[in-house]
Amino acid sequence: MSRPTSLTPPPEAVVPQPHPDAPSPGTELGEHYSDCFGCGEAAPGGLRLRTRAGEGVSVDAEFTVTAQHQGAPGLAHGGLLTCAFDEALGAIGYMLHTTAVTGHLETDFRRPVPVGSTLYIHAWCEAVAGRKIYSRAVGRLDAADGPIAVEAAALFVSVGLEHFVDNGRAEEVRRVLDNPDLIKSGRAFEVNP
Numbered sequence: 001m002s003r004p005t006s007l008t009p010p011p012e013a014v015v016p017q018p019h020p021d022a023p024s025p026g027t028e029l030g031e032h033y034s035d036c037f038g039c040g041e042a043a044p045g046g047l048r049l050r051t052r053a054g055e056g057v058s059v060d061a062e063f064t065v066t067a068q069h070q071g072a073p074g075l076a077h078g079g080l081l082t083c084a085f086d087e088a089l090g091a092i093g094y095m096l097h098t099t100a101v102t103g104h105l106e107t108d109f110r111r112p113v114p115v116g117s118t119l120y121i122h123a124w125c126e127a128v129a130g131r132k133i134y135s136r137a138v139g140r141l142d143a144a145d146g147p148i149a150v151e152a153a154a155l156f157v158s159v160g161l162e163h164f165v166d167n168g169r170a171e172e173v174r175r176v177l178d179n180p181d182l183i184k185s186g187r188a189f190e191v192n193p
């Protein structure tokens with residue numbers, strides 16, 4: 001049976017506060033996993049997105065579009081823009097002190113994003129209902145107050161360590177368990193509080 005894919009928080013959802021141990025605004029969040037395509041330094045051709053803690057349950061990131069990110073000539077590929085938003089929205093987990101995976105993600109492309117431009121991404125959590133985290137993000141062109149180029153809305157679902165251990169390919173899971181430094185933040189595989 002297929003699941004509902006609504007991005008509207010249910011009536012019992014609450015507006016969350018940052019976890020008491022959440023990083024303070026402006027703190028660089030770093031890569032969560034060295035081979036992550038969205039943020040990992042070791043991922044070939046990856047986006048290497050850097051996120052910072054924002055006010056409340058929010059994060060900020062800048063994504064500069066390079067020639068490697070093209071879809072049409074001189075323009076960013078929409079799928080890669082979505083990846084950047086997935087990454088930024090996922091980093092909201094730092095503010096809630098939970099590890100969450102994307103359940104549903106919608107992206108609205110409002111303006112073309114040229115190669116060489118920088119998207120200023122602001123992502124925030126609207127509501128939490130149990131394991132479900134409802135978040136939104138906006139990407140502005142070339143300045144924090146620039147025109148909106150991309151908007152996204154997502155449902156992330158909190159998961160525990162077993163999600164990764166049980167589902168990841170054994171080779172990479174073993175490599176990480178043998179060398180926890182590969183999870184730079186020490187957060188991505190952390191069991192929920």
Ligand SMILES: CCCCCCCCCCCC(=O)SCCNC(=O)CCNC(=O)[C@H](O)C(C)(C)COP(=O)(O)OP(=O)(O)OC[C@H]1O[C@@H](n2cnc3c(N)ncnc32)[C@H](O)[C@@H]1OP(=O)(O)O
Binds near residue numbers: 087104187
């Ligand atoms: C901290 C460091 C960070 C570090 C930063 C991390 C950044 C990561 C950025 C990248 C993030 C990714 O790309 S993650 C990779 C892409 N995503 C995935 O691979 C996830 C694949 N999907 C799954 O594994 C699963 O479907 C789950 C875990 C999402 C849910 O399965 P489950 O655990 O069995 O739970 P389940 O009962 O089905 O669902 C829980 C609740 O969520 C609802 N739900 C589940 N999926 C959906 C959906 N698509 N649309 C609506 N609702 C949904 C269910 O109805 C239910 O509601 P109710 O009955 O409770 O009301």
